[in-house]
Amino acid sequence: xxxxxxxxxxxxxxxxxxxxxxxxxxxxxxxxxxxxxxxxxxxxxxxxxxxxxxxxxxxxxxxxxxxxxxxxxxxxxxxxxxxxxxxxxxxxxxxxxxx
Amino acid sequence: xxxxxxxxxxxxxxxxxxxxxxxxxxxxxxxxxxxxxxxxxxxxxxxxxxxxxxxxxxxxxxxxxxxxxxxxxxxxxxxxxxxxxxxxxxxxxxxxxxxxxxxxxxxxxxxxxxxxxxxxxxxxxxxxxxxxxxxxxxxxxxxxxxxxxxxxxxxxxxxxxxxxxxxxxxxxxxxxxxxxxxxxxxxxxxxxxxxxxxxxxxxxxxxxxxxxxxxxxxxxxxxxxxxxxxxxxxxxxxxxxxxxxxxxxxxxxxxxxxxxxxxxxxxxxxxxxx
Numbered sequence: 001x002x003x004x005x006x007x008x009x010x011x012x013x014x015x016x017x018x019x020x021x022x023x024x025x026x027x028x029x030x031x032x033x034x035x036x037x038x039x040x041x042x043x044x045x046x047x048x049x050x051x052x053x054x055x056x057x058x059x060x061x062x063x064x065x066x067x068x069x070x071x072x073x074x075x076x077x078x079x080x081x082x083x084x085x086x087x088x089x090x091x092x093x094x095x096x097x098x099x
Numbered sequence: 100x101x102x103x104x105x106x107x108x109x110x111x112x113x114x115x116x117x118x119x120x121x122x123x124x125x126x127x128x129x130x131x132x133x134x135x136x137x138x139x140x141x142x143x144x145x146x147x148x149x150x151x152x153x154x155x156x157x158x159x160x161x162x163x164x165x166x167x168x169x170x171x172x173x174x175x176x177x178x179x180x181x182x183x184x185x186x187x188x189x190x191x192x193x194x195x196x197x198x199x200x201x202x203x204x205x206x207x208x209x210x211x212x213x214x215x216x217x218x219x220x221x222x223x224x225x226x227x228x229x230x231x232x233x234x235x236x237x238x239x240x241x242x243x244x245x246x247x248x249x250x251x252x253x254x255x256x257x258x259x260x261x262x263x264x265x266x267x268x269x270x271x272x273x274x275x276x277x278x279x280x281x282x283x284x285x286x287x288x289x290x291x292x293x294x295x296x297x298x299x300x301x302x303x304x305x306x307x308x309x310x311x312x313x314x315x316x317x318x319x320x321x322x323x324x325x326x327x328x329x330x331x332x333x334x335x336x337x338x339x340x341x342x343x344x345x346x347x348x349x350x351x352x353x354x355x356x357x358x359x360x361x362x363x364x365x366x367x368x369x370x371x372x373x
Contacts, residue, residue, distance in 0.1 A: 015342035017349040019320035026328070026345040028338040033328060035321040 008056075008080050009049030009096040014088045016044075027088050034088065039065055039072075040079055047089060049096030053080065112156070118146040119213065120271045120282040121298075122220060125151030126200075126209065130159055133204045140206040143296045144285050153216070155191070155198040162203060173215055173335040180335075182215050184208075191216060214269065214286060218333050222340045225274035225347045228332040231304070232288070233265040233281045234258050235295075236373035239302035240281035242270050243360065244330045249307040252289040253364045262369075266294040269332060272301065272351070279355055303356045305372075310361035313368050323357035324348050 010016075016025045023041040025034045036044055039061055046056040053076060061072045083089035090096050112127040113134045123146045128134055138145065169185035180198075182189040187208035191198030198216075202208035218228050231244035232251040243254040255267035265271075265281055268288030273280050279301045283294035306318060306326050318326070327348045333341070362368040 013338060015345045017346060019324065019349055019353060022319075022321045024321050024324055024349065026342070028341050028345075031328065031341060031345075033325050035325075 005052035005054045005093075006077070006080065007049055007051075007092050007095050008043070008047040008053055009090045009092075009098055010044065010047050011088045011090060012098060025088055027086060029087065032086065034083070034086070039067075039075075043076055043079060044083075044089075047080075049090070049092075049098060053077070114154075115141070116146040116149075116151045117141045117144050117213065117285075118149070119144055119217060119284055120221075120226075120273055122153075122217070123149055123151045124213065124216065125154040126157055127154060128157045128159065130204065133157070133159055136204065136206050137209065140210070141285050141293075143283075143293060153191070153193070153196045153198065155189070155200050155212070157200045157202065157209065159204050160201060171211065171215070171334055173219075175335070175337060180219065182212055182334075184211060187212060189215075193219075210286065214332065215334050217271070219335060219340070221271075221273065222333065222335075222343045222347070225343075225350060226272045226279075227344060227347055227351075228286075229270045229272055229327075230268075230330040230332060231270040232267040233270040233294075234262040235265060235281075235297060235299040236262045238299055239373065240265065240299040241302060241372055242272075242281060242304045243307050244270075244304060244327070245307035246330065250309055250362065250364065251307065254307070254362075254368070255290055257364065257366050257369060259366065259369050262373075263295045263297060264290075264292075265297070267292070274347070274350070277354070279351060301355050302373075303358060304351075305358050305360035308359055308361045310363060312361070312363055313371055314361045315358045315371055316361070318357045318359050320352050320357075323352045327352060327357070 013028045023036040042060045046060050057072045057076050084091045114125050114127045115137050116123045116125045171184040173182050180191045187202040189200040189212050200212050221227050231242045232255045233242045252267045265283040267290040269286040271282040271284045280298050281301050282298040283296045285293035333344050
């Protein structure tokens with residue numbers, strides 16, 4: 001498990017919508033589209049900038065899906081890193097305050 | 100049809116009002132031969148009586164626009180939309196309902212300006228212009244969407260006599276209450292003919308794929324949105340409006356059945372439609 005946690009927040013330069021239980025996200029900067037699976041959607045919806053990623057994984061992902069905390073956290077880290085690289089999720093070592 | 104040739108305000112300007120999708124836009128010019136070009140080009144879309152929602156003054160230049168091959172650019176500057184392409188330059192203030200177009204005397208430049216204006220208007224009300232042919236059959240509209248060479252014009256050419264063609268190039272989609280309505284447009288593709296100036300509720304959107312046989316398969320919502328977004332005509336670099344277009348695409352997919360239509364290009368494909 002991590003010594004220090006990450007904080008995640010949804011970028012403001014996106015649009016998102018749930019269609020048939022699937023979260024679809026569009027980067028408003030370049031109109032690239034992403035769709036998230038149910039576990040990804042849970043993380044996305046909990047990405048408020050204030051809740052540590054570890055707590056999101058414990059309270060949301062592990063509570064809803066049959067997966068151990070270590071595997072879930074590793075998957076979540078990879079997931080948020082991928083979204084961050086596309087600029088649709090912000091990741092920080094400290095809480096994120098958005099205007 | 101002399102109905103369109105009316106001096107607008109005693110300034111020597113002639114005016115024609117072109118109504119597409121129920122939105123009349125007036126074009127004013129001092130050149131009667133250019134007015135005739137517009138009259139011929141938009142014959143079935145000319146509105147005689149109702150006041151225009153927006154008015155554009157068209158300034159004709161003899162030649163020498165900067166770069167005839169330049170791509171279209173659309174941006175907003177101090178509340179005024181700016182449109183620019185190699186063959187025209189336009190500005191439009193939606194609040195003042197006035198605009199100005201600078202172009203040579205041809206019908207294609209103004210056609211592009213009208214497309215851009217309508218995409219901006221539709222974006223704010225949940226509609227869009229779509230790379231799609233469309234036709235009305237049995238009181239219902241069917242859209243056939245795809246990029247170049249996908250078969251839009253082919254579907255239009257193969258349409259049986261009991262259909263009315265709305266367009267073979269750019270379908271006009273408006274949200275009316277809880278449903279979506281397709282309107283005819285004068286925007287023509289390879290067919291070279293304007294669509295009928297009628298409208299009908301949309302029964303289905305077909306995403307086109309050429310094949311050796313005819314088959315209709317449902318498209319999952321996320322994939323439908325992805326493919327719909329690829330085919331929506333939108334030119335403005337404006338994040339707020341792009342977000343609105345995305346929400347419009349999602350709402351459309353939630354309300355209208357979307358299918359892939361794999362088709363062999365002969366008349367039998369229409370046996371599956373309507």
